[in-house]
Amino acid sequence: MDSKVKKIAFHLNTFGRGGAERVVSNLANRFVAEGYTVYVTTEWQEDDEYALDERIIRIHVGLRPEDEEKSRVKKALLRIRYLRDFLKEYSPDVLIAFTHNANFRALMASRKTKIPTIIAVRVHPVGYYDSLKDKILIRWLFPKAAGAVFQTQEQKEFFKPYLQDNSRVIINPVNPDYIGVKRPEIKERAVVNHARIVDFKNHLMLVDAFLKVHEKHPDYVLKIFGPDSGDGTLEKIKEKIAVNNAGEFVFLMGSTDSIEKEIPKCEVYAYSSDYEGYPNSLLEAMVMGMPVVSTDCPPGAPAMMIKDGVNGFLVPVGDADALANRICTLIEDKELADRLGQEASKISEKTNIDAIYSEWKEFLDSVVK
Secondary structure: OOOOOOEEEEEEOOOEOOHHHHHHHHHHHHHHHOOOEEEEEEOOOOOOEOOOOOOOEEEEOOOOHHHOOOOHHHHHHHHHHHHHHHHHHHOOOEEEEEOHHHHHHHHHHOOOOOOOEEEEOOOOOOOOOOOHHHHHHHHHHHHHOOEEEEOOHHHHHHOOOOOOOOEEEOOOOEOHHHOOOOOOOOOEEEEEEEOOEOHHHOHHHHHHHHHHHHHHOOOOEEEEEOOEOOOOHHHHHHHHHHHOOOOOOEEEEEOOOOHHHHHHHEEEEEEOOOOOOOOHHHHHHHHOOOOEEEEOOOOOHHHHHOOEOOOEEEEOOOOHHHHHHHHHHHHHOHHHHHHHHHHHHOOHHHHEHHHHHHHHHHHHHHHHO
8 A cells, every 4th residue: 555645534424325325335445455444434323234344443423312402503513523523533644524414514523633624525516505504614614625526527616616626526436246247138128227216316207207118118117226215205106106007017126235136137227317416326237238318417427427329328307208218219229229238338447446446545645745
């Protein structure tokens, strides 16, 4: 390990099965495998989480049982204090925060510790970083960041002038288990999606699109894998399935730890989000050689990944007709689907963990210097 950085601390809310958590798990596992000391500091623990290497040190910096009855302001201050206590005790060479609240919290906790802090923006900033409170905190705290990592150029441009010269665009690493996966010669007559069930993923539009597909191809089914976010979207999807008597061809599969086995069995992959940071699910499907159709959602990640008609298809956000038409094209033209899938798999050349780890390592070293 040739690096000035020896000890790395990641900070995020939890390790539930979201996109940011998936990225942190991949990065943390790789850094610890390379000989770094890696801490993961979280606010709480969930029942269903991504696996971490046993050498990673997981530390709780969230509220304690005795804090639950305290005021909202007091709780916020305690979260900052507990993270600051961790920094003072363990003295990592760098702190890397992921997601909205964790970014602000990390910058406040590290202010007087001299520990360089990197923030990572993982979502479309519009609607998430543009409230009055956010604007005040961004103006105050973001210039104090030692660095920032974005997933797209559009994200980076949003934060002018506070985060530019010391920021990078680094795309997400893909799990190595998904690279080189063999697809069966005879595939299931199924369209598939895997993503957390949450409103902005717009699974409702995906179901609407598939209802149109099913009219032309009644022998095909839709499989949706992914955990429930608890925001009520799952119930709305179930209602739509019931109202349209679609229970025999639209299936909610829940979570699975065997995505690399389930996804390649299907013929077509469809992604329907209204906005995204950098969609890991879409990236994983492409790496696995799936012919994909995705909405061209802000802040631009699918368009970074997909060259329309070359390694997949892009359709307008919210357009169920366009999504259905492209799915039907891939169902009906098997040669085209195979060609797009083969081209899609080549994205692993720049998203494999070796390539992304090298980019992060170089950036951390430049920040610490």
